[in-house]
Amino acid sequence: MWRQLHTDDLTGLPNRRACLDRLDGWLAQDPARADVGVLFLDLDGFKNVNDGYGHAAGDEVLRVTGQRLSGLAAQEPDLLPARLSGDEFALVFLGTPERGEALAGQVAALIARPITLPDGQTLTTAGSLGQMHSALTAGVTTSGLLSGADHAMYRMKRDRKAQQVPQRTPTLFD
DSSP states (O other): OHHHHHBOTTTOSBOHHHHHHHHHHHHHHOTTTOOEEEEEEEETTHHHHHHHHOHHHHHHHHHHHHHHHHHHHHHSTTEEEEEEETTEEEEEEESOHHHHHHHHHHHHHHHHSOEEOTTSOEEOOOEEEEEEEGGGSTTOOHHHHHHHHHHHHHHHHHHSOTTOOOSSOOBTTO
């Protein structure tokens, strides 16, 4: 039962509820000294995948993205990837904003790798990433971290050219 409530069926990643629970737990340990960050990832042009290749192809892109993020988490301590909804993912981590920058670079490289669909076609994806970190503001809450990273990601989408990998992941306060 717990697994059903905390896992995304399609990707096998933790879901929004599990992500929020982890953030709550890490922030509650010592809010004044918490070193907690969130990377918010949105796949660029995902609607075009569903419209052009079909929903089965879109599901495959989401599954492969989930596998790649799980693989990264297996190599990185204190990192939890989660599928929030649709083509939106979050990576919550312990560490500095600089660690978030390094993780963002790894994520961008992972999602840029080609994906081979079951019918043999190959797609290349890209994404927009935004970061919010507890070190950037005093008394930040779980919802503040998540929404701050989401806002930073939308600024990235708005302010950059399509398919450009960011040199620096924007934060809420950029």
